[in-house]
Structure formats: C-alpha cells, structure tokens
Amino acid sequence: MENSSVEKKYNKWIVVLSIAIPVVVAILFGVNLRKLGYDVKPLSFLPPIYATINGLTALVLIVAVWAIKNGKQKLHENLMKFAIGLSVAFLAMYVAYHMTSDSTKFGGEGAIKYIYFFILITHILLSIAIIPLVLITYVRALAQKFDKHRKIAKITFPLWLYVAITGVVVYLMISPYYQY
Template sequence: MKKEYSLKTINIISIVVPVVVAVLLGIRSKPYLGEWTSVLPHLNACINTLTSVLLITGLVLIKQKKQMAHRIVMTSAFSLGGLFLVCYVLYHLTNSSTSFGGEGAVRVFYYFILISHIVLSLVVLPLVLRAFYFAVVQDFQRHKKLVKFAYPIWLYVSITGVIAYLMISPYYA
C-alpha cells in the first residue's frame, strides 16, 4: 500500500509541477520580491552545471562499484534539482520572460536547444522521481532498469539548460 501511495504521489508531482510552471509563465502581473530575484537565472545555470558534474561523477562511481559515494553524489544531484525548481519557480513568478535576440542559424540552434530542453525536462521529472524512489526503497533492479533511460535524459536537460542560459544571458535586462 505504501509503495502504491508513493508512486501515486510521484505521478501527481509529475503533473502538478509542469502545470504550475506553465501558469507562472502566463502571469502578466508579477509580484515584486526584490532585485535579488534577477540573479536566479545565473544561480540556476550554476546549479545545472554542478548537477551535470555530479551526474557524471555518479556514473563513474557506480561503474567503480562505490555504492555509498554514488548514493551521496546522486542524492546531492537530486537535491540540487529541487533547489533548481524552487529558484526557477521564484524567478518566473516575479520576472517577465526574456526574449532571445539572436538571428539566423544561432536563433534556430537556440530554439532547438530550448524546446528539446523543455520537452525532455517534462519527461525526465517522473523518471528521476521514480529512479530515486526505487533506490531509496532498495529496489535496485527497477532502479537500474529505469536509470538507463532517465540518466541520459537528465544529463541532457542539465547541460542544455546551461547552454540555453549562456545563449540568452546577454539579453537579460
């Protein structure tokens, strides 16, 4: 029963989070919480960079059969994902979206990166939540099976988040 409840909770979170983000992006009148919120995209880029490093480190550690170190690193990456989400929501709650000013091929590349990043971030959320859950309950067979899909998507989303940030950062007000 507890396992079923946990998986239902993961399903609910996987639906609620994207809906909340979509609603926040659509809000025209943004509350003012202070200038500090303008640094959140920069913080998120740092979080995504560190997450990418931790994901690669976690893979190396598990290949070396260092399970405890792997657990610590991957829990850190998971925690950074939560921090990223809080910062992302706060930023979009309080700031208008920034338009990309590039033209030509760089514009096409930016939107390819951005759209694939957004779509895969929706896909990876339930995968990562489930993979983390299976690890916590020590269902390592299901964890390993799921991680084969979740890991490369999570790494791609983390890296493309940084790329998208680097490309749009010159256009922040």
C-alpha cells in the same frame, strides 16, 4: 515494509508530482508579481545562479555514475540525493525569477535562432519527462529493486544529463539579451 509495497506506496506520489510540478510551474510562469501590483524587486541575479546549479547537477550526475561503476554505493546514493536537491533548488529559483521579472526574448538571428529554439524546446520537454523518470528511478533504488533501478537509470541518466547541460547552454545563449 516489503519492497513491492514501497514502490506501490510511492507510485501515487510519482503520478501526482509528475503532473503537479509542470502544471504549477506553467501557472506560476505566467504570474508576474510586479505586473499584479506587488512591490517586489526583479530577481535578476538568479539566472547565472540557477545556470550554475544546472552545471553542478551535470557534474554530480557524472560523478554519481562513476561512483556506482566503482562500487561506491553510498557515495552514489548521496550524490543522487544531492542531484535531486539541486534540481529542486533550480526549480524554485527559476520560478521565483519568472514571477518577478519580464521574460527575456532571444535576440539572435538566422541559424543560431533555430538552434536556440531547438535546444530550448527539447530542454523544456525533457525537463517535464525527467520528473517521473527520476522519481521512479529513485523509488526503485529505495525499494532495493536494483535490477529494475539500473534498467530505468540507463534512460534517466542521459536525459537528466541532457536537461542539466542544455540548461547551461540556454542560459549562455540568452544571457547577452538580459535587461538588468
């Protein structure tokens, strides 16, 4: 398959996933199985796990950039696939937690409350924006259009890293208010 047709083949999927994932997450976020009468236990053990996954994602992204800068293309490729897999695992756990547990309200007051909400809102907005960026970056590598891949990766990397790191920060800031 020609490289440009590889991109064209995946462009439809990029658009579909970039819209469907945030919409489905938003819908499922509003569904609480316990409130609907299902006998499910809250998955309260998940937040520290998915926060750890966010931290691991950040580390994997940093090592992946180091790998490509040091000519280790296969390592870079494998690390990026791993980072995508970690992000998918995070998303599944995040949705599962919110479908079985009540939302936790941030209890901080004063300036820390505004800092928390700034971090949370930018984290959420960028986590939506990162979906098409990651997919486009990945497809450009798959199509072996490395000049275009590098160009968008320079945007994707810092945003994805920000999302991964702020995921941990949000967890650390709200964790004292969890009801176990």
